Amino acid sequence: MADTATPGRAGLPPRPIFPEGSSGIRTVPLGDAALLEEIRGVVSFFLPHPTETYLGMEADAYRALVLAAQEELNRRDTARRLARDRREAICEVLDSDRPLIQTNLYLRGTRPSVEGLQENIGWHRESFYGPDMDQSINFWCPVANVTADNAMRYIPDSHLIPDAEIETSSEPDESVERFSAGHKIGLLYAPKEIVSGVDLSSPKPFVVLPGEVAIFAGHLIHGAATNRSDRIRFSVDFRLIAEESLTTAKQHFASGKSYFEPL
Ligand SMILES: [Fe+2]
Known part of the structure; x- marks a missing residue:
């Protein structure tokens, strides 16, 4: 079968590379299942109570708890340990033996039934949201309560749509202050909305079972994962890129380090 790749940039070969029909997603099992247990342990250490306890909490108080768990995961170098576990697949998809990894892992803790x-x-x-990211990949690992009802979703083969064809608009979000706990856990103070260029009418859920991870094109249109279940959904994610694709040095404010480091 032919491969598909995100359109190339001037002077760079097209990458990442995915087999045709894969929709820009590769799902692989973790080699070391103990990593997932450790992440679950950190999450339940900082958020030990039933979901109801967290539903009525103020946004800032809840986000501070998620941030505390995220900081502990980062202290344990969780992103690097996860990525090294699947290094071979990462190098294959990036078509490079010089992968760089985002220095900050995000813990997503999406509560159900939160409105406004x-x-x-x-x-x-x-x-x-970032320079050079057209050639990045995402590493996404479901941690708890990720089901068909509430899994992250994607638009099949949307990684093949050139940036120039997609029109967006941006509105500041009053509930996420810049440099706040919410911003540090990956929420957006100025989210962009797709206005045209992508048919959003037929999304699919990522089917990634406990103990598996998804490696997918940074260019794949993804997100919109409203939690329709009755429990908090937890996952972790970070980005990787081939050293050859990175032209912009950037600091990551949540980690205080370079945005990317060698894996
Ligand atoms: Fe993303």
């Missing part, structure tokens, strides 16, 4: 507040990220691709 940003609790999840809407439809986007990574190049909406």
Whole structure:
């Protein structure tokens, strides 16, 4: 079968590379299942109570709890340990033996039935929010309560749509202050909305079972994962990119380090 790749940039070969029919997603089992247990342990250490306890909490108080768990996961170098576990698949997809990894892992803790507040990220691709991200990949690992009802969704083969064809608009979100706990856990103070260029009418859920991870094109339109279940959905994610694709040095404010480091 032919491969498909995100359109190339001037002077760079097209990458990442996915087999045709894969929709820009590769699902692989983790080699070391103990990693997932450790992440679950950190989450339940900082958020030990039943979901109801967290439903009535103020946004800032809840986000501070998620941030505390995220900081502990970062202290344990969780992103690097997850990525090294699947290094071979990452190098294959990036078509590079010099993968770089985002220095900050995000813990997503999406509560059900939260209205009027940003609790999840809407439809986007990574190049909406950062330079060079057209050639990035996402590493996404479900942690708890990720089901067909509430899994992250994607638009099949949307990684093949050039940036220039997609029109967006941006509105500040009053509930997420810049540099706040909400911003540090990956919520957006100025989310972009897709206005045209992508048919959003037929999304599909990521089918990633406990113990598996998804490696997918940063250019794939994904998100919009409203939690329709009755429990908090937890997952972790971070981005990787081939060293050859990175042209912009950038600091990550949540980690205080370079945005990317060698894996
Ligand atoms: Fe994303």
